[in-house]
Amino acid sequence: MFPTAGTSRSHKRLLAGLIALVGVLSCIIVLVYHDYFLLGDPVQPNNDDVKYIQSARLLINEGVLAYNTKERPSAFIMPGMPVLLGGFMTVFGQEQGGVIAFRLYQCLLQAFSIYLIYFIGRKMFSPRAGLVAAMISAFYMPDYFASGVILSEGTFRALLMMMVCVTLIAREKNRTWLYVIIGVLTAAAAYFKPHASLYPAVFLVIWYADKLPWRQAVKYLSVMAGVYVLLLCPWWIRNWLTFHEWITFTNSGGSPFLLGTRIDGQLPPPGFFEEYPQYSPETLFQGADHAAVQKGLDVLSYGLRHEPLKYIYWLTLGRWAELYFHPFYSRPIWPITRPIMDVLQILLMLGNMAGVAWAMFKRGFHRLLPLWLALGYFTVIYLPFVAFGRYGYPNMALLILFGAGLIDGMLAYRQTPSLKTGGRRTSSS
Template sequence: MFTLKEENLRTKKILYALMAIVLAVSAFTALYYGDAFLLGTYEKMDNDDVKYMYAAKVLLEEGTLVYKSYPNPTLFIMPGFPVMLAFFMWIFGDYENTAIAVRLFQCVLQAASVYLLFVIARHMFNSRVALIACIIAALYPPNYYTSGVILSEGIFQIIFLLLVCMTLYALQKPSVGKYIAIGALLALCAYFKPQFILFPLVIGVTWLIRRVPFKKMVLYTATIVLTACLLLSPWWVRNYAQFGKFIPFTDSSGNPMLMGVLPGEPSPGFFKEYPQYSPDVYDDSTEKVGHIILYSLKTKPFETIKWYLFDKTILAFEQTFYWLDFWGMSYHFVLALHIILCVLGVAGFIAALINRRGDILVAALTVAYVIAVHIPFVQFSRYMYPIIFIFTIFAAYLIAVPFGSLSFRRSSSVTRHFP
């Protein structure tokens, strides 16, 4: 699935040229703008990126993972990104040199992601669609922003692309080894973004639709779970040793959930029924979120359901992960490009579904999963960035249709139609 051996020389040259362009533009942008990509300042520690860098410094010097808790250990963040930053800091020393090295590393990852995008799009449709998808990705400004900002999106994107690639490969040619790899990638995802830990639900639904034998489903599920648990166990041991209880991921979901639970403040009637959650009492627990949702469903069922199923989905995509204007491209210009891409992606999915073209089931379920797990939270543009590549692929399919038949050079895994 990952090889280009069957591709013609022209396709290979275009793909490698696109990867080189993405690498060069990403690196030049990251080096030219440098610390203009910073959201906060090291002196004030007033945003996520500089807090991550500080966490890496403390982790390297004192062996303690902190965030806003120094000198006490934290449960606010997962360790993946601080550990990565600490590795670079161990090699390059101070904040400035570490930031440069991390940005350049993320530029390499961005170029590599073009290759994985090609592999996934080719599997779903064909090489023509895959190349168009790579061209769109090379023209999508937030990809270059991701290379420069010191946040986890750059490294998480390629881990997630690998997870999707391996999922498609395992569904095509199942083996225990491939599902071990899925379990390992799943654990790695969780070390950066734990909300992706239930991604195997996508695989499970695909198994059910494709009527995979029950014994194989049990075997492969156990393989994924055991592998992921083994690799996550160091984090669980650390949490138990330092906090005296089993904590699988973090203890920080209450605040972002409260920020995104309703459009505006909860009904005054809620605080009469639950005075312990009044604004006078600080509480950002997930229990409070649950009570607010249940109360809203009871008192305003239609508005609450509409808010969660429709309004919040629209909110998730009406922003773009582009927080620094560079090369003369304003946020509003890039937002327009982003919205066009999303609209084309949805239209492309509908066209593929109607025409019963391509192996689109995993992609569709992945989008549904990512939207669903973020529905309870406040909608940030960062949250949907990991699945923009899927919209890119469907947009490429829509663009490719008028330019000829889609029957040439298909991956052997998709000689069947949807699903």
């Protein structure tokens, strides 16, 4: 699927070494640190990871998919994590065995992701840029934390990068079966994070830029949509039979939107509660999810009218910084403490953003179009909602590719004699 043609033997050996290093080191870390990576209390579930474990056990034992509702069925989350985790627990046991097996599965994903990063870097920039990106990722500590934590980010990141890889190949070959795979990957990603569902829309821009005949575009778009709908049907049917209403993804979308209105986690200004007396500081962020959207709209309406610059910044650059400048690193791994990782994350992001600027002016927009679109889509889609490092983590691999491209460009510049200098020498000889 992702060939290595054109990769030198030395590059292959180095890449294989990086993949082995990440795989072995990830396994050692998750086996040594074990339940240190739990973010919540298993006895009184108070975080997503322990709630996923609870949901997986309920699914195995009672055949009920529930989250935050004890034993009552719910559509609060997509079923990807409970089903996947439940599969491991069915085979390896509902206590430690299944959880350990799931963590080791994430270790394998991390190792595989090194190859995916290399493949994208080689296709978009050069083999050396791909290797640089793989090396940076191999020493990026949040990746090892992601191997141990019981969350969906590791699986979703691998799916995201596979989507980008297949997009690159589909752009070159335009074969129907490749668009079938895009539909499968998009549906798989949606079962973990529904916002992935519109990813195939990036092809509309790619096809327009590449001047693909519209008949082919309609055909490929229909293939992707048809595969996606077919694979999401079990979820839609389950929701209709269980709740007797149409639920496309989940019924919890309002809460992330409302929480996203909190600037640095703070309540709205006191004047908001004077203008909207139906709310109070104690109840604003409580209550049913279906009412959260209206609450959020009221907060934004007040903020944009009274503090427009503050709220515009928060809804754009502020959320972008929350996504990418704060590492997904809630359980530090020796010897990299959280304060150290905070500094490293800022330095890495500064390099990545320099790479984005360099690529924009030196590499050309058309060549890197799939990478631009993937990064842009999975950034913009988060801006209306609460944004933090956990959600930005899957995109870090794409950003690292730009930083690696800059490093590759600098190395190429140093190795290639300046044309201007060469011209002066020729004229003087």
